[in-house]
Structures are given as structure tokens and as C-alpha cells.
Amino acid sequence: MTEPLAPQYNPSAIESALYAWWEERGLFSPDATAPSPDRPRPYVIMMPPPNVTAALHMGHGLNNTVQDVLVRFERMRGREALWLPGTDHAGIATQNVVERILAAEGHTRFDLGREAFVDRVWSYVHATGAAILTQLRAIGCSADWTRTYFTLDEGLSGAVREAFVRLYDEGLVYRGHYIINWCPRCLTALSNEEAEKEEVEGHIWHLRYPLADGGGHVTVATTRPETMLGDTAVAVHPDDERYRALVGRRLRLPVVDRLIPVVADDAVDPAFGSGAVKVTPAHDPADFEIGRRHDLPSIDVMTPDARISLTAPDRFQGLDRFDARKAVVSEFEAAGLLDKVEAHRHAVGHCYRCHTVVEPRLSDQWFVRMAPLARPALEAYRDGTLTFIPERRGEDYATWLEGIRDWCISRQLWWGHRIPVWYCQTERCGVTSVSRHDLSACPACGGEVRQDEDVLDTWFSSWLVPFSSLGWPERTKDLARFYPGHTLVSAPEIIFFWVSRMIMSGLHFMGEVPYTHIYLHGTVRDTQHRKMSKSLGNGIDPLEVVERYGADALRYSLVAGMAVGTDVILDPRDLEASFAPGRNFANKLWNAGRFILSNLDGPVRPLAGRHRDVVRREELSLADRWIIARCDAAVREATEAYQRFRLNEAAAAVYRFIWSDLADWYIEQIKPRLYGDVPGGDVARAVAVQTFDVALRLLHPVMPFVTEALWRRFPGRADEASVSVSPWPRPDARAADTDALRDFGLVQELVGAVRGIRAEYAIQPGHTVRAVVGAGTSSASLRLEEATVARLAKLSALEFGAATEGVGGHAVLSDGTPVFVPLGNAIDVGRECARLGAELGRLDRLVDSQEKKLSNGQFTSRAPADVVEREREKLSSWGEQRSVLARKRETLGCR
RNA sequence: GGGCGAAUAGCUCAGCUGGUUCAGAGCGCCUGCCUUACACGCAGGAUGUCGGGGGUUCGAAUCCCUCUUCGCCCACCA
Numbered sequence: 001m002t003e004p005l006a007p008q009y010n011p012s013a014i015e016s017a018l019y020a021w022w023e024e025r026g027l028f029s030p031d032a033t034a035p036s037p038d039r040p041r042p043y044v045i046m047m048p049p050p051n052v053t054a055a056l057h058m059g060h061g062l063n064n065t066v067q068d069v070l071v072r073f074e075r076m077r078g079r080e081a082l083w084l085p086g087t088d089h090a091g092i093a094t095q096n097v098v099e100r101i102l103a104a105e106g107h108t109r110f111d112l113g114r115e116a117f118v119d120r121v122w123s124y125v126h127a128t129g130a131a132i133l134t135q136l137r138a139i140g141c142s143a144d145w146t147r148t149y150f151t152l153d154e155g156l157s158g159a160v161r162e163a164f165v166r167l168y169d170e171g172l173v174y175r176g177h178y179i180i181n182w183c184p185r186c187l188t189a190l191s192n193e194e195a196e197k198e199e200v201e202g203h204i205w206h207l208r209y210p211l212a213d214g215g216g217h218v219t220v221a222t223t224r225p226e227t228m229l230g231d232t233a234v235a236v237h238p239d240d241e242r243y244r245a246l247v248g249r250r251l252r253l254p255v256v257d258r259l260i261p262v263v264a265d266d267a268v269d270p271a272f273g274s275g276a277v278k279v280t281p282a283h284d285p286a287d288f289e290i291g292r293r294h295d296l297p298s299i300d301v302m303t304p305d306a307r308i309s310l311t312a313p314d315r316f317q318g319l320d321r322f323d324a325r326k327a328v329v330s331e332f333e334a335a336g337l338l339d340k341v342e343a344h345r346h347a348v349g350h351c352y353r354c355h356t357v358v359e360p361r362l363s364d365q366w367f368v369r370m371a372p373l374a375r376p377a378l379e380a381y382r383d384g385t386l387t388f389i390p391e392r393r394g395e396d397y398a399t400w401l402e403g404i405r406d407w408c409i410s411r412q413l414w415w416g417h418r419i420p421v422w423y424c425q426t427e428r429c430g431v432t433s434v435s436r437h438d439l440s441a442c443p444a445c446g447g448e449v450r451q452d453e454d455v456l457d458t459w460f461s462s463w464l465v466p467f468s469s470l471g472w473p474e475r476t477k478d479l480a481r482f483y484p485g486h487t488l489v490s491a492p493e494i495i496f497f498w499v500s501r502m503i504m505s506g507l508h509f510m511g512e513v514p515y516t517h518i519y520l521h522g523t524v525r526d527t528q529h530r531k532m533s534k535s536l537g538n539g540i541d542p543l544e545v546v547e548r549y550g551a552d553a554l555r556y557s558l559v560a561g562m563a564v565g566t567d568v569i570l571d572p573r574d575l576e577a578s579f580a581p582g583r584n585f586a587n588k589l590w591n592a593g594r595f596i597l598s599n600l601d602g603p604v605r606p607l608a609g610r611h612r613d614v615v616r617r618e619e620l621s622l623a624d625r626w627i628i629a630r631c632d633a634a635v636r637e638a639t640e641a642y643q644r645f646r647l648n649e650a651a652a653a654v655y656r657f658i659w660s661d662l663a664d665w666y667i668e669q670i671k672p673r674l675y676g677d678v679p680g681g682d683v684a685r686a687v688a689v690q691t692f693d694v695a696l697r698l699l700h701p702v703m704p705f706v707t708e709a710l711w712r713r714f715p716g717r718a719d720e721a722s723v724s725v726s727p728w729p730r731p732d733a734r735a736a737d738t739d740a741l742r743d744f745g746l747v748q749e750l751v752g753a754v755r756g757i758r759a760e761y762a763i764q765p766g767h768t769v770r771a772v773v774g775a776g777t778s779s780a781s782l783r784l785e786e787a788t789v790a791r792l793a794k795l796s797a798l799e800f801g802a803a804t805e806g807v808g809g810h811a812v813l814s815d816g817t818p819v820f821v822p823l824g825n826a827i828d829v830g831r832e833c834a835r836l837g838a839e840l841g842r843l844d845r846l847v848d849s850q851e852k853k854l855s856n857g858q859f860t861s862r863a864p865a866d867v868v869e870r871e872r873e874k875l876s877s878w879g880e881q882r883s884v885l886a887r888k889r890e891t892l893g894c895r
Numbered sequence: 896g897g898g899c900g901a902a903u904a905g906c907u908c909a910g911c912u913g914g915u916u917c918a919g920a921g922c923g924c925c926u927g928c929c930u931u932a933c934a935c936g937c938a939g940g941a942u943g944u945c946g947g948g949g950g951u952u953c954g955a956a957u958c959c960c961u962c963u964u965c966g967c968c969c970a971c972c973a
Contacts, residue, residue: 204973286973346972360971492967529965560920564911565900567901569907580921581921584936587936590932594933597932652909671931675931752939756940758938762926762927857953858953859953861953
């Protein structure tokens with residue numbers, strides 16, 4: 001700790017060592033903080049488990065930085081803090097990755113067979129070694145890695161089975177024959193949420209179906225003509241006069257040459273299109289319902305990979321659905337049965353993993369009955385148990401729950417939790433058994449059983465994570481201690497996949513919501529507001545940023561660029577613009593710390609407490625009192641902002657305090673005292689060290705590395721001490737010194753006024769000038785910091801009370817104190833007149849509007865008294881400044 | 896089709912409960928400085944119809960209405 005610090009902060013030299021040290025010391029464990037006496041509940045955040053094979057991208061960076069800031073803040077506030085990490089087996093996504101690798105080798109999963117394929121996925125998963133967790137360490141995430149789970153672990157797999165079996169026993173899991181969303185590329189069913197609706201420019205074809213007995217036709221409209229191969233009826237509205245006579249008659253389905261009835265059904269909207277709808281029960285959910293009501297046959301005309309099946313005429317068999325579409329349309333056209341084609345914009349579902357157009361398909365799947373689970377979840381929102389940040393996201397949640405549909409949970413994949421259902425193969429028994437344990441024989445007849453081939457939706461394991469990761473269904477200590485958690489940090493698009501489902505499962509299985517605060521941050525976008533993505537090539541690699549600018553810079557930029565509920569915009573073409581501010585800030589802090597450290601000479605006197613050597617109030621200079629008050633204000637602002645999830649404001653408050661107050665003013669102010677030219681070095685050191693210490697702590701949640709590196713170097717730190725578990729600074733009523741804030745503010749004004757005059761007249765930096773401060777209310781305060789003003793404004797002398805008229809630069813402080821910098825013929829009187837004139841004009845306008853406001857009886861009588869009083873004070877201050885300036889102009893001889 | 900959000904300096908954005916943070920920050924730009932913590936720095940400076948229009952109010956960047964332009968979410972009008 002004694003080696004001299006480099007003048008430039010080099011994050012890559014210290015970050016990994018610091019991180020390793022934190023981790024070794026167990027600082028990320030909830031046991032790292034001694035529980036406070038009032039024993040608040042532990043603070044728990046469940047990390048959204050990244051895909052086990054994922055590489056860290058900016059979305060992860062943002063999401064995990066937010067969580068880390070929150071958990072570090074709460075840890076320092078003395079709560080037992082647990083940030084529980086894990087990885088997700090991510091069924092489809094991971095299976096797809098491995099299938100692509102196989103394809104490159106010229107194989108499919110079917111060549112390998114199920115068992116070998118799953119082994120292959122496991123070895124892939126082991127080989128990638130959840131690299132993303134290492135990457136999360138690189139950005140400083142303080143998760144408790146000793147508790148890391150994987151959704152396909154034995155424990156979590158047990159929880160999945162337990163949940164499935166319980167829900168089945170309660171009648172909430174059932175097997176059904178319905179239209180589901182099918183991905184013809186992934187060859188699996190998808191939930192409604194996994195089929196992403198996207199607006200596309202399509203067409204709507206109007207097709208004529210002739211009446212079987214001749215005498216005209218009915219025109220139907222469709223966006224998917226190929227499905228007509230499976231039509232088994234045409235439906236019209238029962239009250240539709242146009243078609244009343246046709247109901248019950250038969251149509252000859254063109255191309256296929258099948259007779260189909262015209263049926264009447266309320267679901268048909270007579271106002272849309274021709275008012276007649278082709279009915280394809282096997283390929284459309286609405287048609288499926290119509291088919292049920294009218295007992296229509298379902299003809300599935302497609303294979304799993306969306307080619308036309310053997311149920312269609314020979315010439316279509318094997319055609320891809322989109323080729324079949326063209327073929328069908330051209331046959332209609334050739335037969336003169338194509339009425340018209342219109343452009344049509346409509347929403348089409350796409351697979352959320354491979355983006356293939358989803359095909360509605362009739363099949364047997366397992367479902368979760370959602371309405372009974374949604375009811376309490378909705379209630380928890382309505383009764384205020386749940387808090388959404390930003391608030392409006394709560395309405396998205398509620399709207400989704402109100403319209404919730406049953407959840408299709410079976411997937412025709414090989415990678416995932418096998419559905420715990422066994423079918424008896426004995427013909428006369430045929431019992432279906434749902435079991436927590438693998439079955440080798442039918443419990444009913446002892447005959448052979450076959451396990452359901454399908455696996456469960458990935459989200460069926462993740463929705464249990466808030467308790468399954470703590471050992472449920474076992475009653476573990478962790479479960480008792482850490483459930484329910486507190487905050488869930490996620491992106492809005494995950495609300496329906498994960499957030500709401502966790503709330504439902506938490507209420508159902510644990511009787512309590514899994515967390516009470518749901519913080520939904522924005523999306524990371526480029527400057528064209530496009531989402532960062534691999535395919536667009538507009539991504540920024542967080543690890544590259546860490547390498548070039550440091551993890552703290554990355555985190556600072558993400559946090560500072562994000563107000564509640566807004567997106568984070570970063571420029572992939574200009575990393576410098578996005579990340580240099582954070583790097584610069586870290587460097588600024590580093591150098592401030594370096595300066596303070598290099599000026600220590602022995603023990604630092606405490607600012608408070610019973611210590612014999614405590615700094616007494618009367619020993620503090622105005623500047624000391626001011627920085628202590630500013631520090632206290634920063635504590636209040638930052639603490640409140642962190643608590644309200646306004647991380648950008650917390651960062652800004654600390655930034656301002658460190659850069660604008662501590663570095664720009666206080667450190668400059670104390671230099672003479674430190675160098676021994678002026679007495680009081682010990683007090684200055686004490687104040688500097690202790691306010692800097694507060695600054696480090698306030699900043700630590702956002703910039704953990706540089707703050708820790710500096711904090712540990714200060715004298716009196718035990719070898720094992722870490723800022724990450726040091727107590728959060730408390731506001732101190734005695735520190736809030738409004739007099740000091742006002743008086744030092746005048747010192748800053750005076751320095752600024754002289755600097756402005758010097759710059760205006762290009763006074764050489766090495767050249768000192770004289771300044772005169774006229775009689776005014778602030779003279780006494782300014783005298784206290786006379787030396788500071790003289791040094792910072794480069795004055796040869798600062799005089800009080802002498803005449804402030806003459807040839808030179810002029811200014812007035814906000815309390816009306818006149819300032820004069822005699823410059824003789826160094827200035828151009830005309831220029832000074834113009835300068836003062838502009839300032840006078842500004843004050844004129846302020847005074848005028850203020851007078852108008854105050855002479856308005858409506859205002860003085862209706863506005864609150866304190867507001868009126870403040871406005872009066874403003875007027876008198878501006879009026880005073882104006883008259884001082886006006887006098888100065890007169891004596892300068894301005895026109 | 897329904898719902899939501901955004902529009903403020905050249906760029907990215909703060910501005911919360913209407914009234915000194917009221918017109919701000921960072922970046923960029925201009926001028927001068929290698930002043931014994933920091934040139935990733937210091938000092939000074941320029942730049943705005945607060946998207947348009949209307950309204951409420953003593954007072955509007957802030958609240959309401961409307962229009963325009965972007966963005967997001969939801970949706971079985973085939």
C-alpha cells in the first residue's frame with residue numbers, strides 16, 4: 001500500500017485482483033454483513049439467469065449493473081444481502097446452438113438419437129463452462145457465486161417435477177388437443193408469448209368457392225390460401241341476410257374437389273371481407289372453435305416442417321407451405337376462381353428463437369390452466385403488494401393477467417426437463433401416471449410404461465427459481481431466510497415470460513409473492529434507437545469496454561445514461577463518446593485520492609466522536625464547514641436517489657460533489673494549509689480525508705473497483721477491510737450548515753467574477769491583479785476566505801471597503817456587493833460598458849417581470865406566503881444588483 | 896385495431912409535487928493555460944421558438960386538449 005500511485009488510473013491493472021480478493025473474502029455472501037440489531041429482512045435479488053451458453057452483451061451489462069448497484073447499496077446499509085445467480089438451460093436456444101454445430105459436421109440430431117444428442121448438449125454446456133458468469137465477474141457483479149444454480153440441476157429438476165405433479169393433482173395441468181403455435185424449423189410447440197407477433201406487408205386473396213349444385217359461388221378471403229386444402233366448411237353469420245339461404249347448402253371446394261357445408265356461426269364478422277369465412281379447423285384457432293361447434297372434421301394438411309402432407313392432392317404433397325400458397329393461388333386463377341388480391345398489413349407470429357413464421361397447428365400438448373393462478377397475482381397488484389418501477393408497467397402486467405390464456409408447456413425438444421408422465425402400454429389398462437419419481441412399471445397393472453417424449457418449456461423451470469434455487473420443496477434454511485426476496489430487475493419484454501409467472505408460482509406454491517419491487521429498465525439502443533443486436537451488427541461488446549475503459553467506466557455510463565423507464569442510448573461507432581466520461585471520472589477520483597494520500601503525515605483527527613483529538617467546531621474554516629455541508633447534502637441526495645431506483649440521479653449527485661465541490665474547490669482551497677504556508681493543515685487533512693471517504697462510499701455501488709482501490713489505501717484500514725461492507729454514510733443534522741453554503745457560495749462568486757474579468761481582458765495567467773470589494777453584506781464572509789480568493793483569482797491584493805468606481809472590470813455579487821478590478825488602460829471602456837450593459841439588460845428583464853408578478857394582487861393573495869416571500873427576496877436582490885451595476889456604468893462614463 | 900411512451904443546445908439526455916438548479920449536465924465546438932493530484936486536466940466562452948397549435952392558471956419545459964413525427968407493447972377481423 002505504500003507504492004506511489006500512477007498519475008493515470010489503470011483499471012486493468014487492479015480490477016481482477018480486487019475482484020478475486022472480494023470473492024475470496026466471501027464479501028458477496030449474505031453473511032458478510034453483521035446483521036443490524038433491528039434485523040430487517042435480508043435483501044434478496046434473483047438474477048435473471050442468463051442462457052448457459054450465452055456471451056455477455058450490453059443488455060446483460062445493463063441488467064446486471066443495475067442489480068449490482070442495488071445489492072451493493074443495501075449491503076453497505078447493513079442488510080444481509082443476497083444476489084442469487086444462476087444459469088438457464090434455455091431449451092430451444094441451446095438445442096439450436098448444438099444442432100447448428102452438428103449441421104456443420106453434416107449431421108442432424110436424429111442421426112445421433114436422443115440420448116447421444118442430450119449427452120452432446122451436456123458436454124457442450126460443460127465446455128462453455130457458463131463463461132457468462134466469469135464475464136459478469138469482469139464487470140464487478142457481487143453475486144453470491146457459492147449458491148449458483150443451473151435450471152437443469154438435480155435440485156431444480158426435483159422442484160420442476162414437484163410443481164408439475166402438484167399442479168396436475170390440483171387439476172391445473174392438463175393434456176389437451178388444441179391449436180398451438182408451432183415452429184416448423186425448431187419442430188416444437190411454442191407458448192403464445194414465444195410466438196412474436198410482427199406486422200408484415202402481406203396479401204389477402206379473395207377466392208370463389210362454387211355451390212355444389214351450381215348456381216353461383218361464395219367468396220371467401222384468406223391470408224393463407226394454402227390452408228384451403230384443409231377446409232371443411234365455410235361459415236357465415238347467422239343474421240347475415242346475404243347468406244341466410246345458403247346455410248346448410250354445400251360448396252364444392254376447388255382444387256381439392258371436396259364437398260363442404262356452409263354453416264352459421266356467431267364468430268363471423270359480417271362486416272369483414274365478404275362476410276363468409278373459410279373454415280380450416282386444423283390450422284386456425286378460431287376455425288378450430290367453429291369446427292368444434294359444428295362437429296366439422298379437421299384435416300391437417302401439413303407435416304411438422306410445414307410441407308403439404310399426404311392428406312392433400314398428390315401434386316401438392318411435399319411442397320413447402322409458401323410454394324403451396326403460390327400453387328394454390330395459380331390454380332384458382334387458372335380456374336377463374338380468383339376474385340381479387342389485395343395488399344394487406346397484418347400481424348404474423350414468428351418463433352422467438354429462430355424467427356421462422358409460426359404455423360398454427362392442431363396437436364396434443366400439455367397446458368397449465370392459468371386463470372386460477374392469475375387471480376391472486378392480479379390481486380397482489382391491485383392491493384399494492386407489488387410495486388412496479390416505472391409505475392405504468394404495472395398496467396401491462398395487469399392487462400396481460402386479465403386476458404391470460406392457458407400456457408402450453410410441452411415442447412417437442414430433447415434438451416430440457418422430461419415431462420414426468422408415463423403411459424401404460426398395456427392395451428386394456430392404458431393408465432396415464434404422473435409421478436415425482438421415474439416409473440419402470442405401470443402402478444395400476446404392473447405392465448410396461450413409456451414416458452412422455454416431450455420436455456417442458458424452459459420457463460416452466462425458471463418460473464420456480466425464487467424458491468427452487470433456495471432448495472424448495474425441501475424446507476431449507478435458505479428458503480426460510482431468503483424467501484420472499486425484495487427486488488426483481490428485468491427488461492419489460494420479460495414481464496410475461498418470467499416476471500408474472502414467478503409471481504403466480506410464488507403465490508401458489510409459497511403463499512407469498514417472490515418479491516415486492518419490480519424494477520423494469522430500458523433497452524440498450526444505438527443512436528438510431530435501434531435495439532443492439534448481433535444481426536444488426538450495432539452491438540458493443542461490454543468486455544471490450546472493460547478492457548479499454550474499465551468496468552467502472554462501463555457501469556458509470558450505463559447508470560448515468562438511464563433515467564427510470566427510459567432506454568440507454570450508446571454509440572457503437574464512438575465508444576469514446578459513450579465511455580470516456582466514466583473513465584475520466586474514475587481518473588479524476590483516482591487523482592483526488594492520490595493527492596490527499598500524498599499529503600498525509602500521521603494520524604488523521606476524527607471530525608466527530610469522543611476522541612481526545614477530535615476536531616472542534618471552532619477550528620473549522622468557512623471552507624471546511626462548506627464542504628462538510630455539501631458532503632452531507634450529497635449523502636442525502638444520493639441515498640434518496642438510490643432508494644427510489646433513480647440511479648442516474650445518485651450518480652450525478654456524487655459526480656457533482658466529487659468533481660465540482662471536492663476537487664474544483666475544496667482541494668484547491670486547502671493546498672496552502674497542506675503545504676504548511678498557512679496553519680491548520682491537520683484540520684484540512686481531517687476534513688479532506690473524511691469527506692473523501694464519504695464520497696468513496698457513496699460512489700462504491702456504481703464504481704466498485706476504483707473506490708475500493710483507493711479506500712483501502714487510507715490509513716487505519718485493517719488488511720481485511722473493504723469499502724463494500726463499510727457502513728453507508730448517514731446524514732448529519734449538524735452538518736447541514738446553510739450559512740456556510742451561502743457564505744462560501746459568495747466566495748465562489750467573487751472568484752468567478754474576477755476570473756471572468758481576467759479572461760475578458762486576456763490578462764496573462766502569470767499576471768496578478770488587485771481587486772476591491774465594496775461595502776456589502778458579504779464582506780465579513782469574504783474576509784474569512786480572503787487568502788482563498790486571492791490565490792484562486794490570482795490577486796496581488798484583495799481590498800475591502802475602498803472605492804469600487806474607476807477604470808477596470810466591474811461585477812456585482814448576488815447579494816449586491818460591488819466588485820472592482822482596477823486595470824487602468826488595459827481595458828477598453830467601451831467594451832466594459834457593453835459587457836455591463838448586457839448584464840444590466842438581463843437584470844432589467846428579471847426585475848421587470850418580477851415586479852409585474854409581485855404587483856399582481858392575484859399572485860400575492862393566492863400564492864402561498866413562503867413563495868411570495870421568496871419572490872420578494874429575489875426582487876430585492878436583483879434590484880440591488882441592478883442599481884450597483886447602473887452606478888458603475890455611470891462612473892465609467894458609459895452612455 | 897387497442898394501449899403506452901418520447902420529442903429540451905450540433906449529439907446523448909436530466910429537469911420529480913407548476914414558483915432559483917428554470918432554461919441545465921456530459922460530449923462536441925471556440926479562446927487561453929503543461930498553475931508542484933489529474934491535459935482522461937484547469938480557467939473562460941458561444942449555442943435553445945423546451946416539436947406545432949390551442950387551453951387552464953396570478954404564473955407552464957412542467958397540467959389539459961389537439962396535431963405532427965418517432966418508438967414500444969398488446970391483438971384469432973379471416
